[in-house]
Amino acid sequence: MDVFDKLKILTDAAKYDVACTSSGVNKKAAAGGIGSAAASGICHSFSGDGRCISLLKVLMTNVCAYDCKYCVNRKSNDTPRASFTPRELAELTINFYRRNYIEGLFLSSGVLKNPDYTTEQMIEALRILREEYRFFGYIHAKAIPGTDSGLIAQLGMLTDRMSVNIELPSQSSLQLLAPDKSKHSILAPMKYIQNRIQENSTDVIKYHHAPKFVPAGQSTQMIIGATPDTDFQILNLTEGLYKKYKLKRVFFSAYMPVAENALLPTLDTTPPLWREHRLYQADWLLRFYGFTANELLDQHHQSFNPYLDPKCNWALHHMEFFPMNINRAPYSDLLRVPGIGVNSAKRIVIARRSATLQFNDLKKLGVVLKRAQYFITCGGKVTDGLKITQDKVLQSLMSEKTLGMYHQSFPLQSQTKQLSLFEQPPMIPSGFPQEDLQRCLTNPI
Amino acid sequence: MFDQSNLIYRYDGSFDGLLCCVFESYDKKEIPTEIILPDTSQTLLFTAKEIRTDIQKSSRVLASIPEKMGFDALNFIQRAFLTCAVKKELYILLFLRLGYRHGRSIMGMLTDDTVNTLFKAVKHLDNESHLLKGFVRFSIFSNVLVAQIEPKNYVLPLMTQHFSERYPEERFLIYDKTHGMALVYQPHQSAIIPIEDLELPEPDEQEQSYRELWQLFYDTIEIQGRHNPKCRMSHMPKRYWKYMTEFGGPRKKSPLKLEDTAKFLIP
Numbered sequence: 001m002d003v004f005d006k007l008k009i010l011t012d013a014a015k016y017d018v019a020c021t022s023s024g025v026n027k028k029a030a031a032g033g034i035g036s037a038a039a040s041g042i043c044h045s046f047s048g049d050g051r052c053i054s055l056l057k058v059l060m061t062n063v064c065a066y067d068c069k070y071c072v073n074r075k076s077n078d079t080p081r082a083s084f085t086p087r088e089l090a091e092l093t094i095n096f097y098r099r100n101y102i103e104g105l106f107l108s109s110g111v112l113k114n115p116d117y118t119t120e121q122m123i124e125a126l127r128i129l130r131e132e133y134r135f136f137g138y139i140h141a142k143a144i145p146g147t148d149s150g151l152i153a154q155l156g157m158l159t160d161r162m163s164v165n166i167e168l169p170s171q172s173s174l175q176l177l178a179p180d181k182s183k184h185s186i187l188a189p190m191k192y193i194q195n196r197i198q199e200n201s202t203d204v205i206k207y208h209h210a211p212k213f214v215p216a217g218q219s220t221q222m223i224i225g226a227t228p229d230t231d232f233q234i235l236n237l238t239e240g241l242y243k244k245y246k247l248k249r250v251f252f253s254a255y256m257p258v259a260e261n262a263l264l265p266t267l268d269t270t271p272p273l274w275r276e277h278r279l280y281q282a283d284w285l286l287r288f289y290g291f292t293a294n295e296l297l298d299q300h301h302q303s304f305n306p307y308l309d310p311k312c313n314w315a316l317h318h319m320e321f322f323p324m325n326i327n328r329a330p331y332s333d334l335l336r337v338p339g340i341g342v343n344s345a346k347r348i349v350i351a352r353r354s355a356t357l358q359f360n361d362l363k364k365l366g367v368v369l370k371r372a373q374y375f376i377t378c379g380g381k382v383t384d385g386l387k388i389t390q391d392k393v394l395q396s397l398m399s400e401k402t403l404g405m406y407h408q409s410f411p412l413q414s415q416t417k418q419l420s421l422f423e424q425p426p427m428i429p430s431g432f433p434q435e436d437l438q439r440c441l442t443n444p445i
Numbered sequence: 446m447f448d449q450s451n452l453i454y455r456y457d458g459s460f461d462g463l464l465c466c467v468f469e470s471y472d473k474k475e476i477p478t479e480i481i482l483p484d485t486s487q488t489l490l491f492t493a494k495e496i497r498t499d500i501q502k503s504s505r506v507l508a509s510i511p512e513k514m515g516f517d518a519l520n521f522i523q524r525a526f527l528t529c530a531v532k533k534e535l536y537i538l539l540f541l542r543l544g545y546r547h548g549r550s551i552m553g554m555l556t557d558d559t560v561n562t563l564f565k566a567v568k569h570l571d572n573e574s575h576l577l578k579g580f581v582r583f584s585i586f587s588n589v590l591v592a593q594i595e596p597k598n599y600v601l602p603l604m605t606q607h608f609s610e611r612y613p614e615e616r617f618l619i620y621d622k623t624h625g626m627a628l629v630y631q632p633h634q635s636a637i638i639p640i641e642d643l644e645l646p647e648p649d650e651q652e653q654s655y656r657e658l659w660q661l662f663y664d665t666i667e668i669q670g671r672h673n674p675k676c677r678m679s680h681m682p683k684r685y686w687k688y689m690t691e692f693g694g695p696r697k698k699s700p701l702k703l704e705d706t707a708k709f710l711i712p
Contacts, residue, residue, distance in 0.1 A: 007658055011665040028610035036610040043680070044579040045691060048667040050676025054579075057666065092658070098590065098615070099583045101659050101690065137611075256670050271670060351555040354547075361556040 001082060003092065009082040013062035013073050014108055016258075017165075017221065018251040022054040022103035022138040024216030025160050035097065035104070035137030037160065037216075042103050055106035055140060056096055060084055060122050064110030068178040070167070070226050072258045073110045083112065086125035094133045104138030104160075105129070115146040119155060126158040138216075145185040149192050153213075156196060161216040161248070164190045166241075169234045173227035176263055193218050194245050217248035224279065225272040226255040226264060230302040232293075235282055239293040242286065252279045278304035285310060288342050289335045307406050312338045312397045315375060322375040323382065326362065327352050338397065339372030359383055370396050454480040455493035456534070460526050463534055464503035466496050467541050476542070480534035506541075514544040514551050521552065521567065527599040530566035537563070574600040578607050580681070581619060582690045584645065585652055590617035591645060593688045601628045601637050609635055656690050663691040 023041030043052040059073075061083035067075040084092075093105045107125065112118045122141060129135040141159040143152055156162055164186055168174045171183045193214060200213035220241065222234060238250045254271035257264065282304070285291040289311070296310045297303075305313045315322065315338050324337060326348060334345040347365040351357060358378050363369055373383045374393050395403055454469065454477045456462035466480055481493060510519045522537050530536070539559045544551040554560045573596055581604075583590035590612065594600075601621050605628055608617065612630070619628040620643045627640040648656065686692045 004658065004661060007661055008665055011662050015666050015668055029613050032614060034612060034614060036607070038578075038607075040575075042575075042579045045663065045689065046677045046681040047663065048674065048677060049669075049671040050673040050680065051666075051668075051671075052680070053663070053666060056662070095655050096659060096662075098585065098612070099655065099659070099690070100579075100581050100590075100592070100611075103579070256668060273671070347555055350553045354550050354554050355556055357556065364556055364561050 029136040033134035057106040060109035066180040090128040108142035219249040221251040232297040232302040339368035451491040453493040461503035462498040464506040468502040528566040570598040574603040
């Protein structure tokens with residue numbers, strides 16, 4: 001089997017991993033070395049599905065001792081198997097890197113023999129890269145659940161970011177679909193990595209040149225739609241992971257049916273991309289906008305509104321918060337206005353120091369007035385001639401297609417009935433608008 | 446103040462030259478309506494006023510900028526000068542005149558039309574140079590890395606540091622076809638030099654096989670069930686595709702698909 005065949009098999013097996021970011025650390029090569037990293041991350045290409053390609057994302061091997069039902073590489077699946085030797089992989093990486101195809105390596109693996117043996121193979125490949133090729137670029141490695149903590153520590157010294165995939169958002173789902181894994185076997189390495197990062201950060205203060213352990217932090221990934229877990233559960237878990245485990249990112253991946261199994265959605269199920277999209281929007285609100293999971297969803301509203309993004313949905317439920325005076329409101333409040341993002345909120349704060357802002361100024365600062373105008377005032381006034389009716393507001397908050405779908409699923413009932421939009425998220429029609437789906441496939445930095 | 450509606454400056458195209466225009470504008474108490482390059486064809490009704498580049502004058506202006514409005518403002522107009530914005534010279538002059546009046550707060554006057562225009566232009570420049578840090582594709586010819594780009598803005602000065610830190614021990618060349626310039630680097634020193642044209646030799650066997658490996662990786666990494674060309678295009682506009690390995694040349698290992706050929710037909 002030549003390198004072409006191996007690359008094809010092992011890329012194909014790795015592509016369902018979502019994370020491909022190269023962010024979180026700034027560094028440059030030492031003398032005689034090659035490679036650097038930028039904290040913002042750099043995308044080197046975008047694949048046909050619109051996802052960023054930043055790292056060479058491959059498996060060490062797709063041979064696997066486990067039999068997780070949702071996974072293409074499960075033991076019982078009849079698929080061609082291959083393994084890179086550590087040296088082959090190192091050579092491929094460095095040659096891609098020299099040509100500026102990639103920012104580094106994302107190395108994951110099936111479980112060959114046992115978790116420890118697999119991790120040793122990964123360590124050897126990374127050792128060749130770091131020591132023999134003196135490679136200083138970005139490396140993201142997967143911690144295999146069940147690996148000895150000594151090996152994880154070794155792996156962590158060679159990588160910039162590590163991740164342990166949660167995959168299924170609850171213990172019961174895990175038991176059902178991934179019998180070889182348990183909540184404990186996933187959270188234990190995560191906790192271990194977090195502790196090591198913490199220890200290391202104090203070492204680095206004491207000894208300036210102390211080697212760094214996973215400097216870009218750790219991340220994880222969850223599959224959406226393979227199990228009956230609700231958005232509320234997933235979002236709460238996400239928030240917990242950010243707070244308790246200090247994760248840098250939580251990734252979501254809409255379940256692509258890859259296996260026929262009575263416990264899983266059937267093979268012709270379309271992936272719940274809109275749900276994934278809403279979860280990412282909420283994830284952003286948690287990380288950059290100062291929202292908490294409980295503000296966005298609660299016990300009685302366990303699913304996201306399919307027609308409105310979580311921020312607009314929150315705003316419509318909290319009209320007492322608005323209208324907001326753009327020239328006075330603090331930064332943290334500006335962030336809560338639909339149509340104002342992190343960048344435009346920062347610009348507003350800067351620009352209003354030297355001038356009183358009017359509506360046409362806001363346009364220059366990048367505010368989406370179409371949405372924002374219903375929630376703000378400039379100099380005590382709302383936009384000239386603005387009529388606030390339910391229909392108008394909805395129109396501005398949804399794309400045309402979504403609005404069409406919305407009217408279809410609520411055929412001319414009494415106008416008051418439309419309020420149900422704010423109460424219970426209705427069922428999703430099967431052909432949910434492509435326009436919105438397109439936005440969900442972005443892989444943010 | 447003298448505001449002639451037909452006043453045009455002609456400068457030599459250098460940053461120093463532009464600073465001399467600023468000097469002239471203050472010296473003669475006048476504001477030009479346009480600042481043009483020497484080779485701009487003369488279709489104008491009015492004759493342009495030649496502004497001679499005088500290092501003494503320009504260094505006076507240069508020294509005054511950080512003093513009056515801070516280093517951020519200096520850095521900002523230096524980048525603004527690299528952009529492809531129309532009438533960027535005039536806007537830079539107007540920006541500086543505003544800056545001398547308002548001082549450091551100029552960088553916060555985002556709603557002013559002059560400031561806003563330049564901010565947008567600089568954002569375009571920064572975006573383009575960031576994208577190109579990823580999209581540049583090197584080919585290796587006798588151990589020298591060579592790449593071509595066709596950016597709208599003059600991004601080479603902004604890419605020098607990044608690639609010098611990325612490949613400290615390599616020799617490389619990035620040719621900017623739009624501006625006829627090239628960034629050349631050999632261990633621990635770099636320069637940007639004018640280059641007329643660049644003809645690349647045929648790739649050797651090793652180069653060819655890594656290109657094909659990359660194309661194979663690119664084709665395989667896509668999840669077919671999530672195919673979304675529009676999303677790809679908004680992140681990676683087609684004008685960048687021309688020099689990218691993953692879209693170049695027929696794929697040997699996997700037969701050409703119909704949708705693939707469409708990619709080559711559109712430049």
